[in-house]
Amino acid sequence: xxxQTKASRRHILKxxxxxxxxxxAGSLLPNFGISTALGAELGDGDVGVLNYAYALEQxxxxxxxxxxxxxxxxxxxxxxxxxxxxxDHEIAHRDFLKKALGRNAxxxxxxxxxxxxxxxxxxxLGTAEVFENLGVAAxxxxxxLIKNVDYLAAAGSIVSIEARHAAAISDLLRPYxxxxxxxxxxxxxxxxxALLPSQVLPKAAPFIKTPVTAASLA
Amino acid sequence: MTEQNSILSEIEPELAxxxxxxRRDVFAKYARRAGFLASAPLVIALASNEAFGQALPKxxxxxxxxALTLEYxxxxxxxxxxxxSGLIPGKYKTVFRTxxxxxxxxxxxxxxxxxxxxxxxxAVDFTAGGKYADVFxxxxxxxxxSQTFEDLGVAAxxxxxxNxxxxPVLTTALQIHSVEARHASEVxxxxxxxxxxxxxxxxLSKSAVLAAATPFLx
Numbered sequence: 339x340x341x342q343t344k345a346s347r348r349h350i351l352k353x354x355x356x357x358x359x360x361x362x363a364g365s366l367l368p369n370f371g372i373s374t375a376l377g378a379e380l381g382d383g384d385v386g387v388l389n390y391a392y393a394l395e396q397x398x399x400x401x402x403x404x405x406x407x408x409x410x411x412x413x414x415x416x417x418x419x420x421x422x423x424x425x426d427h428e429i430a431h432r433d434f435l436k437k438a439l440g441r442n443a444x445x446x447x448x449x450x451x452x453x454x455x456x457x458x459x460x461x462x463l464g465t466a467e468v469f470e471n472l473g474v475a476a477x478x479x480x481x482x483l484i485k486n487v488d489y490l491a492a493a494g495s496i497v498s499i500e501a502r503h504a505a506a507i508s509d510l511l512r513p514y515x516x517x518x519x520x521x522x523x524x525x526x527x528x529x530x531x532a533l534l535p536s537q538v539l540p541k542a543a544p545f546i547k548t549p550v551t552a553a554s555l556a
Numbered sequence: 557m558t559e560q561n562s563i564l565s566e567i568e569p570e571l572a573x574x575x576x577x578x579r580r581d582v583f584a585k586y587a588r589r590a591g592f593l594a595s596a597p598l599v600i601a602l603a604s605n606e607a608f609g610q611a612l613p614k615x616x617x618x619x620x621x622x623a624l625t626l627e628y629x630x631x632x633x634x635x636x637x638x639x640x641s642g643l644i645p646g647k648y649k650t651v652f653r654t655x656x657x658x659x660x661x662x663x664x665x666x667x668x669x670x671x672x673x674x675x676x677x678x679a680v681d682f683t684a685g686g687k688y689a690d691v692f693x694x695x696x697x698x699x700x701x702s703q704t705f706e707d708l709g710v711a712a713x714x715x716x717x718x719n720x721x722x723x724p725v726l727t728t729a730l731q732i733h734s735v736e737a738r739h740a741s742e743v744x745x746x747x748x749x750x751x752x753x754x755x756x757x758x759x760l761s762k763s764a765v766l767a768a769a770t771p772f773l774x
């Protein structure tokens with residue numbers, strides 16, 4: 339297959355705060371015309387999947403770093419212990435993925451948390467709940483896209499931590515509730531969410547300024 | 557050491573060993589079917605064997621029966637616990653009732669997927685021969701076993717992911733895996749613990765899981 343045919347068949351994901359959405363490329367440019375100096379192209383195959391995870395972990399890590407830097411006024415010791423531990427996990431996930439990707443890693447993404455009121459417990463925990471549940475569904479849906487079983491195992495060791503976080507955050511918001519064990523995200527068959535990158539990226543887009551493209555992830 | 561091995565070692569040397577030693581040829585057999593990965597639907601028709609024609613591949617069947625055995629154990633545990641009067645304090649009843657519903661749903665889902673190949677429910681002894689004699693009258697004992705089963709379930713599914721790689725069952729297994737992780741986190745929270753042991757969850761091999769579960773099989 340020549341390059342032109344290949345490129346024209348690609349589904350180009352454009353992931354920005356301005357115009358999130360999926361576009362089918364008519365263009366030969368896999369990054370849809372976005373300057374590579376300003377944007378991040380996730381790449382092909384397992385590299386693309388790992389960069390996708392790396393982008394989400396960057397987002398989560400940046401969020402919790404900000405949460406602990408500017409704690410909401412009513413932050414109790416329990417909130418702080420849990421949020422600090424989660425922050426440290428997300429940093430560890432981010433750094434692990436960056437190291438695994440080596441020179442294939444996308445750059446640092448610029449985030450946009452202007453929609454979050456860091457002074458409000460409800461806003462912070464509500465956003466955290468969104469991020470954790472999105473992370474769970476993203477990893478669950480990406481598993482099938484990973485070809486190397488070692489990477490699959492690594493993703494597996496991260497996704498259950500994200501699910502543990504999701505439960506802990508839900509419990510902080512609604513102690514000992516059905517939501518704290520997944521109601522709202524677990525269906526009647528007892529299955530958690532699983533989303534493809536094309537479903538996840540638009541949900542993350544409002545929080546990321548750097549244009550991110552995924553030429554080969556569907 | 558290959559490059560991949562060293563990547564996993566970044567997480568945990570033990571994890572790398574576990575994963576690498578638990579690999580099966582099944583991965584090579586199914587994962588390399590070009591197109592299978594790309595076209596695998598997110599919502600898998602696990603309700604019947606039809607997803608695979610008349611019979612599931614033997615290795616997949618083995619994994620699902622292994623999972624079903626654990627789910628039988630969990631479902632029976634919560635069924636007994638939720639029925640035991642005076643065991644579960646009122647404020648935690650919703651959590652354990654919801655967990656029980658999930659485990660029962662997992663049993664049904666796996667039974668449906670396996671059809672006639674499904675193993676029968678094992679006879680159980682949650683006192684483990686008398687070691688936990690007050691399991692259904694002392695909440696602390698019940699909570700200890702609940703955490704044991706949930707953390708074990710998370711590690712068990714994680715340990716089997718590689719064996720399901722390249723099959724449509726993988727996503728479904730991941731969707732169960734993260735539900736077990738939500739349970740584990742909340743149960744630990746009720747026990748006044750953090751919902752996790754670190755930034756990366758570890759898998760367990762089938763033999764290690766069975767060794768841990770065997771005391772509860774009558």
